[in-house]
Amino acid sequence: YLHLLKTYKSEVTNNFMLNFRETVSLLIDSGEATSIQEKAVFGDLNDPGNKPREAFFHHSAIRCYWSGHTERCRYFSQKSMNLTGQGGQPTAYIVKFLFGLNCLDLLRNNKQVNKSREGIRVAIAAMEDAATNSEWNFMNKLR
Secondary structure (H helix, E strand, O other), rough: HHHHHHHOOOOOHHHHHHHHHHHHHHHHOOOOOOOOOOOOOOOOOOOOOOOOHHHHHHHHHHHHHOOOOOHHHHHHHHHHHHHHOOOHHHHHHHHHHHHHHHHHHHHHHHOOOOHHHHHHHHHHHHHHHHHHHOHHHHHHHOO
């Protein structure tokens, strides 16, 4: 599929696919056997007009959580939450859920206790909101 994207010169889609590939590779085997050399290009992450940065922060939060890097996960989760807005998008709910799980890890390790408790409240509120939109999908994440 990446070859087709290069053939048709679809750089934006190619970058998104490479980003997903890198995340899935990390989830499968920490990138040992499934990674590739080519990496996505996101440009200036401080540029508000740079749309791919939302995907970069979201996937970086997932990768950091999976790898056990709680402080970096918190950083990327907060960056992603600032960009995705208040909800309605599955990405916003996913990153808030991930943020809550990460806060539980921080709380368990007695790191940033006050911030972690607030993060858990944010995650629970997001899941309650998501459950009103799709109870069958999100309600089990609250119980």
